Amino acid sequence: MNFDVDTPFPIIEDLSMTVAHAYGMIQPGASDTAAGRSTFFLESRVLRGTVHYPMGDGRSIPEFVRLQVAMQTSD
Secondary structure, eight states: OOOSOOOSSOOOOOTTOHHHHHTTOSOTTOSSSTTEEEEEEEETTEEEEEEEEETTSOOOHHHHHHHHHHHHHHO
16 A cells, blocks of 8 residues: 655565564564564664554554654764
8 A cells, every 4th residue: 555655764564474583573472463563673684673562552653753863863
């Protein structure tokens, strides 16, 4: 689906959980990822930041922007 928004960074969907397993993102003992959501900030194959939240809560775009600005500032 295209909402006419240009995103200058990759956004992926990982239904097979290949990426999640490769980066060790699955919680121990979890049979699937339905219990929660996570957003990961990766740069050059390095995990720079994570935000975890329950499925029932919405994503906080202002928090993602704050974290991105904080990482850029500390760099």
